[in-house]
Amino acid sequence: MNHKNGSETSEISCRQSNVLDNRLAILTGHQYIIHLKKFFDSLKLCGTLDEQSREFLTRTKRDDKGKEWARNGLKYFIREKKHSRQ
Numbered sequence: 001m002n003h004k005n006g007s008e009t010s011e012i013s014c015r016q017s018n019v020l021d022n023r024l025a026i027l028t029g030h031q032y033i034i035h036l037k038k039f040f041d042s043l044k045l046c047g048t049l050d051e052q053s054r055e056f057l058t059r060t061k062r063d064d065k066g067k068e069w070a071r072n073g074l075k076y077f078i079r080e081k082k083h084s085r086q
Contacts, residue, residue, distance in 0.1 A: 043073045
């Protein structure tokens, strides 16, 4: 009988873990979107997130200056994030 209870407990723990994993995935996805929007805003890209994403890709694919612009923008964004945490 203990074996069955142990199995049921394990199954419940597994379900609870899956629920927690799903909540964290949603939260992480939401945080990712927030940080991406902040990054695009720091590059002075206007519009919705979708419009900003398209403009970002267009600029970076245009030429080497676009790639350098994206790299420098990312470096600056990361540097600012690090300094704001200190």
